[in-house]
Amino acid sequence: MKLYNTPMPAPNPRRVRIFLAEKGVEIALVDVALQKGEHKAADHMARNSLGQTPVLELDDGTHLSETAAICRYLERLYPEPAMFGRTALEEAQVDMWVRRIEFQLMGPAGNFWRHAHPFTARVVVPQYKEFGEANRGASERALMWLDAELAGRDFVAGEVFTMADICALSTVDFAGWIGLKVPEAAGNLRAWHARVSARESAGA
Ligand SMILES: N[C@@H](CCC(=O)N[C@@H](CS)C(=O)NCC(=O)O)C(=O)O
Known part of the structure; x- marks a missing residue:
């Protein structure tokens, strides 16, 4: 098995790397340089066929795309520690939060990245700058919403670290890197960020 990967700050491949680090599993990484096309x-x-990373290549040559699907597959191969919950309810809660992070947080960050960031101006033609900039507000609202959700619990989907935290960590870090910082007022989110960033896997 090998993972077609892109290093930091690309958020999606990082999710798989963090996931593998949490499992204590090492697989070969093959870097795909986005800046070189x-x-x-x-x-x-x-x-x-979407020309994106990450892609997991199985030993029989099968390819799997989509970060959440790749991690679901790896969860079946390496069930411990559980990253997608243990009960039916926990599994549904993790899925719920993964989707919420992807749509509510990653949505505005992705729109801002594609339409307002100078790094993508060469490849996203045309960029709709006004639309891109409008996502600053949407991103801040989403971060404040997550901040309120994190009041009274340590992790995104409950009391244990899961795939939902991995998605949120990579998204918050990527958003910060492109200029969409966590608001000062988001104390719960800041505390959560410090908590999950202190895990060894965060360096993956
Ligand atoms: N929905 C995909 C998104 C993958 C994605 O957007 N990957 C980025 C790197 S973080 C990429 O390849 N971007 C280049 C492109 O979309 O053309 C997933 O969950 O894996």
């Missing part, structure tokens, strides 16, 4: 080259497009 390697993700849109024919060999990578054959692995993922």
Whole structure:
């Protein structure tokens, strides 16, 4: 098995790396350089027709894309420690939070990145700057919403660290890197961020 990966600050491959680090599993990483356009080259497009990373390649040559799906697959291979919950309710709660993080947090960050950030101006043509900038407010509202949700619990989906925290950590870090910082007033979110960033896996 190998993972077609892109290093920091790319948020999606980092999720798989953190996930593997939490499991204590090492797999071969093959870097795909987005800034060189390697993700849109024919060999990578054959692995993922959307030309994105991460992609997990199985030993029989099967390719899996979509971070949540890759991690679901890895969870079945390496069940401990559980990252997607243990009971039916916990599993549903983790799925609920993964989707909420992807849509509510990653949505505005992705729109801002594609339409307002100078790094993507060369590849996103045309950029709708006004629309992109409008996502600053949406991002801040989403971060404050998550802050309120985190009052009274240590982790995004409950009392244990899960895939939902991995998604939220990579998203909050990526958003900060592109200029969408966690508001000063978001005390619960800041405390959660310090808590999850202190885990060894956060460096993956
Ligand atoms: N929904 C996909 C998103 C993957 C994605 O957007 N990956 C980024 C790197 S973090 C990428 O390849 N971007 C280049 C592109 O979309 O063309 C997932 O969950 O894996």
